[in-house]
Amino acid sequence: MQELSSLMTLSGAIAAFQFTDQGELVSHQIAPGAEMDEIALDMLSHVCVANISLASMQARGWEGLTGMNGFYPIEGFTLIGMDWTAVVNGHRGVVLRNDKGDIEAAYAALAG
């Protein structure tokens, strides 16, 4: 939980979450008053895992055909929503407000 707490200190953080290989939500924190809940974060985790899997297939195929390596293994996925952005790296993620969020800082924090 300490790790999720530190993610919540990122600028514009709405929620921080941790999930399994299958996308099941393990733990989470949500900023007070945010329109987000455990069920939606579990769904979001599944969306992120599905897209990391899809991108891994694409990276494999791309590198095999073009010889341009450096995409595989996929480390992170970012979902850009209307007003918020979810950044996922490994088994953890953070939801940020688009107007305040710093995606590179999020990746750095998630990698740490």
Added chain:
Amino acid sequence: MIKRLLALDGVMVVVRFRDDGQFVEGYGLLDAQNMQRLARFAHDYKRFTQGNADQFSMFTRLPGWTPPRGWIVRGRTHSACCIGSVACLVANGEVSLNEVMRELDDVSHF
């Protein structure tokens, strides 16, 4: 025409959708709103599967995979099946998937 799918063991719901994802008709044990959701999901998943099949063909150069004719998503107790623009929900313990896919293939041509 698609209603005859319901005569097969284990078939709970059958729906038909348009190319733009709009619900056309549906029969079985599901309320109207969820019938429309199933039609929308089946349409979106069909496009998703087509995208994946296109990429699989592109990366492997293997012929015969695209365009995909249909898909099955199998859960623990229930599955969703689709060919063309007709999709159904089935109970795994009661259904013959071979029979359902044959029948879906047949009705999808009308």
Added chain:
Amino acid sequence: MGLIGDLMGLPGVLAAGEYSYRGDRFSYEGQMTPEMARMASIMCRATHMGVHMECDMLGVFCPGCGLVPSRGWAVRGPDFSVCVMANVFCFADNTAGSMNRILKLMHASLDHASREMI
């Protein structure tokens, strides 16, 4: 200069382009062969369609939340990243490039674009 030209002007951007939602056209600038750009267009379009579908489903669980509807997505590998918003894609080097600057440009240019995938 246009968004593609602006993206190409950012440090670390290898290539940028546009694809049609119908899947029948693409255009690009940068360090790619036409065949690589065609493949990139197919991949980005397929993922974009999938993300759009998934976010519609996500919206059932958090109606009105800021993640839906989706504007775009990005993936990050060890050396390179791909950013996509609407029908615009951008390949960038992680060391020299800045995902913040790429997405900021895309937001500025595309946030008011139509969300209809035509």
